[in-house]
Amino acid sequence: xxxxxxxxxxxxxxxxxxxxxxxxxxxxxxxxxxxxxxxxxxxxxxxxxxxxxxxxxxxxxxxxxxxxxxxxxxxxxxxxxxxxxxxxxxxxxxxxxxxxxxxx
Numbered sequence: 001x002x003x004x005x006x007x008x009x010x011x012x013x014x015x016x017x018x019x020x021x022x023x024x025x026x027x028x029x030x031x032x033x034x035x036x037x038x039x040x041x042x043x044x045x046x047x048x049x050x051x052x053x054x055x056x057x058x059x060x061x062x063x064x065x066x067x068x069x070x071x072x073x074x075x076x077x078x079x080x081x082x083x084x085x086x087x088x089x090x091x092x093x094x095x096x097x098x099x100x101x102x103x104x
Contacts, residue, residue, distance in 0.1 A: 001068060002047055003055035004030040024050065 005025050007014045013021035020026075029051035032042035047056065059068055086092055 001057060001059050001071065002030055002045070002051055004028055004051070006050050006055040008050075029055065 005019075005027075006029055007019040007022040008024040011022050011024075013019065014025075027048075029048035030045055032045045059065075084092075
């Protein structure tokens with residue numbers, strides 16, 4: 001699997017762990033021939049050098065392709081929970097329904 005956004009890890013924003021503000025992170029690094037990205041379900045994709053070097057990992061044998069489709073949404077949720085510093089026992093409200101959640 002590959003990550004489509006990879007921070008440079010050297011700029012002002014990366015030093016402060018504000019990766020989504022990094023100029024390289026904002027540059028999509030994966031494509032199936034469509035601009036600017038597209039083709040996430042393509043059989044073949046082109047990975048830009050910074051993605052190929054630091055953003056491709058082997059899917060463990062015990063993880064199915066179906067399970068792997070949840071990696072990105074789960075990662076997004078995990079980052080949000082960490083950033084919000086939600087603690088055990090706290091009550092939170094999740095407002096809205098993203099495209100993944102609406103399909104269940």
